[in-house]
Amino acid sequence: MILFFISEPNTAFNTHFTDMAETCGHRPLFATQAARGRTAYRLYASSMLVGICLVLIYRATHAPEAGESGRWAWFGMLAAELWFSFYWIITQSVRWNPVYRTTFKDRLSQLDEAELPCVDIFVCTADPVAEPPAMVVSTVLSLMAYDYPSEKLSVYLSDDSGSELTFYAICEAAQFAKRWLPFCRRHRVEPRSPAAYFAGSAEASDDKEHSDMKNLFREMESRIEAVSILGKVPKEQKTHKGFSEWTSDMTSKNHPPVVQILIDSREENSVDIDGTVLPTLVYMAREKRPQHHHNFKAGAMNALLRVSSVISNSPIILNVDCDMYSNNSQSIRDALCFVMDEEQGHDVAFVQFPQGYENTTDNDLYANAFKAINYVELSGLDDLGGPLYIGTGCFHRRNTLCGTKYSTEYKEDWKRITKMEKKESVSILEDTAKSLATCIYEFNTQWGKEMGLKYGCAVEDVITGLIIHCRGWRSVYFNPERKGFLGASPTTLLQTLVQHKRWSEGNLQIVLSKYCPLFYGHGKLKLGHRMGYCIYGLWAANSIPTLFYLTIPSLFLLKGVSLFPEASSPWFAPFAYVAVAKNAFSLVESFVSGDTLVGWWNIQRMWMLKRTTSYLFATIDNMLALVGASKAAFVITAKVAEADDSAKRYEREVMEFGTTASAGVMFVIIGTMALINLACLVVGLQRAVVDQAFGGLLIQNAVCGLVVALNLPIYEAMFLRKDKGRMSSSTVFASAGLSVLACVLPVL
Numbered sequence: 180m181i182l183f184f185i186s187e188p189n190t191a192f193n194t195h196f197t198d199m200a201e202t203c204g205h206r207p208l209f210a211t212q213a214a215r216g217r218t219a220y221r222l223y224a225s226s227m228l229v230g231i232c233l234v235l236i237y238r239a240t241h242a243p244e245a246g247e248s249g250r251w252a253w254f255g256m257l258a259a260e261l262w263f264s265f266y267w268i269i270t271q272s273v274r275w276n277p278v279y280r281t282t283f284k285d286r287l288s289q290l291d292e293a294e295l296p297c298v299d300i301f302v303c304t305a306d307p308v309a310e311p312p313a314m315v316v317s318t319v320l321s322l323m324a325y326d327y328p329s330e331k332l333s334v335y336l337s338d339d340s341g342s343e344l345t346f347y348a349i350c351e352a353a354q355f356a357k358r359w360l361p362f363c364r365r366h367r368v369e370p371r372s373p374a375a376y377f378a379g380s381a382e383a384s385d386d387k388e389h390s391d392m393k394n395l396f397r398e399m400e401s402r403i404e405a406v407s408i409l410g411k412v413p414k415e416q417k418t419h420k421g422f423s424e425w426t427s428d429m430t431s432k433n434h435p436p437v438v439q440i441l442i443d444s445r446e447e448n449s450v451d452i453d454g455t456v457l458p459t460l461v462y463m464a465r466e467k468r469p470q471h472h473h474n475f476k477a478g479a480m481n482a483l484l485r486v487s488s489v490i491s492n493s494p495i496i497l498n499v500d501c502d503m504y505s506n507n508s509q510s511i512r513d514a515l516c517f518v519m520d521e522e523q524g525h526d527v528a529f530v531q532f533p534q535g536y537e538n539t540t541d542n543d544l545y546a547n548a549f550k551a552i553n554y555v556e557l558s559g560l561d562d563l564g565g566p567l568y569i570g571t572g573c574f575h576r577r578n579t580l581c582g583t584k585y586s587t588e589y590k591e592d593w594k595r596i597t598k599m600e601k602k603e604s605v606s607i608l609e610d611t612a613k614s615l616a617t618c619i620y621e622f623n624t625q626w627g628k629e630m631g632l633k634y635g636c637a638v639e640d641v642i643t644g645l646i647i648h649c650r651g652w653r654s655v656y657f658n659p660e661r662k663g664f665l666g667a668s669p670t671t672l673l674q675t676l677v678q679h680k681r682w683s684e685g686n687l688q689i690v691l692s693k694y695c696p697l698f699y700g701h702g703k704l705k706l707g708h709r710m711g712y713c714i715y716g717l718w719a720a721n722s723i724p725t726l727f728y729l730t731i732p733s734l735f736l737l738k739g740v741s742l743f744p745e746a747s748s749p750w751f752a753p754f755a756y757v758a759v760a761k762n763a764f765s766l767v768e769s770f771v772s773g774d775t776l777v778g779w780w781n782i783q784r785m786w787m788l789k790r791t792t793s794y795l796f797a798t799i800d801n802m803l804a805l806v807g808a809s810k811a812a813f814v815i816t817a818k819v820a821e822a823d824d825s826a827k828r829y830e831r832e833v834m835e836f837g838t839t840a841s842a843g844v845m846f847v848i849i850g851t852m853a854l855i856n857l858a859c860l861v862v863g864l865q866r867a868v869v870d871q872a873f874g875g876l877l878i879q880n881a882v883c884g885l886v887v888a889l890n891l892p893i894y895e896a897m898f899l900r901k902d903k904g905r906m907s908s909s910t911v912f913a914s915a916g917l918s919v920l921a922c923v924l925p926v927l
């Protein structure tokens with residue numbers, strides 16, 4: 180069964196499409212191809228639907244009588260199965276018709292280069308410890324080095340920590356760019372992040388220019404790291420006038436706005452060593468005051484929108500997180516192919532690239548690579564109205580980000596800003612820009628409401644994208660062979676669980692708000708598109724049914740009470756079919772998306788762990804927020820490995836449970852679930868052998884056995900491992916106590 184393979188170029192569909200367009204005198208800048216194997220897929224989905232209906236019919240008609248044991252559990256199972264069925268149906272939307280895009284950049288190049296629009300690039304950083312300045316600098320350099328006319332590029336770094344360490348690093352980057360950009364051009368370097376490039380090209384270093392460049396980079400890196408370790412910039416290194424903005428009473432949470440234009444491409448001396456113009460480079464730290472809420476990344480992005488409007492005001496904005504460098508110097512041209520296409524580009528608000536990671540292990544230990552989501556789900560959304568805005572690697576039209584509604588008359592004048600005009604002097608520009616980055620600027624304005632990124636949601640990106648879609652725009656998903664952006668994914672279990680808590684919490688918050696895609700999108704978005712949004716919106720809601728399904732049937736094994744049909748019953752078939760077919764399909768989907776078998780198994784384990792911890796807490800926090808008892812927070816994902824040997828364990832794909840106090844409750848839940856199922860499996864199997872009755876509890880034993888199999892690394896971490904990443908003994912004790920309680924209680 181081959182599903183979702185991209186159809187070969189020049190399929191009937193594509194040829195037809197291209198011919199038609201070309202005879203009308205229009206040469207499209209991109210093509211769209213539908214996935215193959217859709218008929219097979221739809222047959223599978225229909226058979227699943229029949230199976231699911233039979234399962235539900237069985238549940239509804241075979242409940243134990245009042246007074247019989249297991250009656251309440253039976254209804255609980257019915258509720259859980261109803262939920263899973265509903266959720267499964269929702270997930271079909273994005274699998275119905277995935278589409279894949281290709282761009283014709285050569286056609287774009289045939290346009291007069293002078294007519295290409297200016298592009299602003301926004302990079303966000305928030306904490307020089309969690310996000311080391313040396314990493315930020317490589318990201319910034321990779322973006323400055325795009326294969327695009329430099330005089331049309333402006334890179335803005337928003338530093339929410341207002342740290343002079345980051346400012347120092349960016350000053351270094353401004354100098355280094357003078358050598359790095361010509362080097363990239365001459366040698367067609369890929370990727371253009373110096374850190375990534377030199378990490379991957381050690382063998383080529385007999386070339387003198389290459390090794391000189393590498394040395395220069397390493398020297399710069401060590402200067403930045405030395406300053407970071409020192410925690411302040413030594414006086415003699417404060418050569419840039421901008422350092423005068425930092426006064427002794429400045430803290431990351433309390434400081435005036437800082438805007439420094441480090442390179443102004445309009446100035447004559449803004450050239451690299453080859454005499455080619457350098458891109459504009461701006462550092463911004465918006466004002467922070469303890470009494471004013473700063474709205475996290477959304478607040479930073481909105482300040483960037485305003486600050487950039489007086490400096491470059493480019494019609495296209497690329498947004499990247501500081502931990503995601505550009506891995507493909509052609510991405511700007513790719514993105515422009517979509518928005519500038521004369522016939523199909525007018526309603527494209529944003530072009531989203533997938534989030535790729537350079538640090539995932541071979542078998543994707545913590546399931547952070549999201550290969551199936553990237554390859555199948557986002558491609559499926561693409562056909563329904565467009566992918567979500569996922570915060571990084573996304574090209575926007577400035578106007579749509581600022582709130583413009585789509586109308587058929589809307590036409591972007593790409594030639595409006597193709598060159599940055601020489602306006603005021605740098606210092607006047609900086610002063611104007613500062614006044615736009617103050618705390619009070621947004622008072623009584625529509626910023627954060629109707630303008631810019633939306634405030635008040637932990638996933639400001641997703642809700643902003645949703646609102647843009649509801650204003651009539653569509654988005655495009657582009658997943659080229661050479662990944663557009665690569666970043667760092669979490670490298671410990673706790674980091675992963677915390678990141679997923681934020682994501683699932685934010686997405687559920689949208690569903691529970693007036694922006695619920697199903698209702699808010701009614702009449703504005705296709706039903707499939709609304710369902711697609713709900714896949715992520717309802718991630719968290721899976722927690723309770725999953726917890727129920729993974730504990731109750733197992734606990735009933737202890738009592739020998741069956742909650743499923745016997746193996747000899749005809750009703751056994753739909754249960755077996757649904758379970759096997761669902762997993763077989765997900766395995767195929769994973770393979771096609773590039774996962775390994777072990778990788779797929781790891782994904783299943785992580786789904787279980789996330790659903791019982793991150794998603795559970797996300798659900799609880801949302802409930803608390805509804806009654807006003809909890810407030811959204813943004814816990815930044817750490818990008819540096821901890822000092823001990825946890826990085827080595829990560830590379831060896833050994834799960835990390837290290838003794839972090841904040842992990843307490845999450846890890847206790849994980850431990851408890853694992854132990855309950857282990858105990859139940861032992862009793863369940865013993866009963867099956869002693870009573871010679873395999874059939875009656877077969878499914879229950881199988882479910883329990885699977886949970887135990889998924890949990891093997893957990894038992895290892897609890898009882899066998901000796902390294903620092905094992906589960907702490909207090910967590911093991913707590914889990915043991917709770918699981919004994921859970922096993923004994925039902926007997927009482």
Ligand SMILES: O=c1ccn([C@@H]2O[C@H](COP(=O)(O)OP(=O)(O)O[C@H]3O[C@H](CO)[C@@H](O)[C@H](O)[C@H]3O)[C@@H](O)[C@H]2O)c(=O)[nH]1
Nearest residue numbers: 303304305339475476479500501569570571637638815816
């Ligand atoms: O107060 C803040 C907090 C965060 N950030 C930046 O936001 C970005 C994302 O933060 P990170 O901790 O790396 O979160 P991730 O979970 O990796 O980010 C994903 O999820 C976020 C929403 O939860 C989106 O904002 C991101 O773009 C998306 O990549 C980083 O560049 C931060 O520097 C700020 O600028 N200000």
Ligand SMILES: [Mn+2]
Nearest residue numbers: 500502666816
């Ligand atoms: Mn990140």
